[in-house]
Amino acid sequence: xxxxxxxxxxxxxxxxxxxxxxxxxxxxxxxxxxxxxxxxxxxxxxxxxxxxxxxxxxxxxxxxxxxxxxxxxxxxxxxxxxxxxxxxxxxxxxxxxxxxxxxxxxxxxxxxxxxxxxxxxxxxxxxxxxxxxxxxxxxxxxxxxxxxxxxxxxxxxxxxxxxxxxxxxxxxxxxxxxxxxxxxxxxxxxxxxxxxxxxxxxxxxxxxxxxxxxxxxxxxxxxxxxxxxxxxxxxxxxxxxxxxxxxx
Numbered sequence: 001x002x003x004x005x006x007x008x009x010x011x012x013x014x015x016x017x018x019x020x021x022x023x024x025x026x027x028x029x030x031x032x033x034x035x036x037x038x039x040x041x042x043x044x045x046x047x048x049x050x051x052x053x054x055x056x057x058x059x060x061x062x063x064x065x066x067x068x069x070x071x072x073x074x075x076x077x078x079x080x081x082x083x084x085x086x087x088x089x090x091x092x093x094x095x096x097x098x099x100x101x102x103x104x105x106x107x108x109x110x111x112x113x114x115x116x117x118x119x120x121x122x123x124x125x126x127x128x129x130x131x132x133x134x135x136x137x138x139x140x141x142x143x144x145x146x147x148x149x150x151x152x153x154x155x156x157x158x159x160x161x162x163x164x165x166x167x168x169x170x171x172x173x174x175x176x177x178x179x180x181x182x183x184x185x186x187x188x189x190x191x192x193x194x195x196x197x198x199x200x201x202x203x204x205x206x207x208x209x210x211x212x213x214x215x216x217x218x219x220x221x222x223x224x225x226x227x228x229x230x231x232x233x234x235x236x237x238x239x240x241x242x243x244x245x246x247x248x
Contacts, residue, residue: 002026002156002187006058007048018044019055020211026204028154031178031188033198033219036208037232042191043084043160045208049189050081050158062156062187076104077155080148084160084191086141088129094140095125101148111150118177119143120170135165142174149186156187163197175201195243199223207231 009019026032047053051067060067116122119139149155192198207215225236235246
């Protein structure tokens with residue numbers, strides 16, 4: 001389980017609290033979606049959970065360990081982070097990028113090859129990462145994280161909009177991969193803007209607004225039209241199993 005205890009954070013010089021006294025828990029064996037309007041602190045919160053940023057107040061715990069107390073290598077062995085815009089500055093192939101997920105672990109060609117297959121990249125393994133489409137790069141970043149957490153069922157994987165550039169087939173494939181990771185005991189936390197996709201993919205949801213989590217719990221119980229209207233400022237209705245924003 002990933003636990004956030006009274007987390008607050010402001011970027012230096014901004015004078016504005018981007019994440020404001022957040023307390024929440026993402027259970028192991030489940031997928032937790034973080035949703036909310038633009039610029040409410042979702043990506044910052046995910047970076048705090050990953051240890052990329054250090055909170056000004058509070059703590060993040062993975063199991064019985066504080067993220068802030070782990071060395072980078074120890075953190076990498078237990079937690080994988082997939083950023084919104086994966087970037088590789090060196091001329092690495094797709095396989096080499098996925099191998100980077102193992103830098104703090106024992107080398108495992110098997111784990112790397114399996115991750116490439118699961119993310120439908122085995123045919124592109126020898127291509128340069130920067131020659132891929134944005135969607136393929138997102139899948140390569142996911143494959144790197146899958147290789148990283150493959151040794152531990154108590155690991156966590158945090159993803160920032162990993163499906164934003166994917167076609168429908170690969171959205172479904174990514175959802176299957178994340179469900180398999182969660183079903184095997186891992187903690188999965190994902191930021192999504194597509195509310196219907198979030199509802200289909202996740203077990204639990206956190207709704208963020210102005211730096212705070214304003215609703216949390218099982219996704220179907222949290223995704224209420226009245227709650228979403230307060231956060232997004234537009235009316236929602238349900239059309240069958242789909243959430244529809246007024247005017248859509």
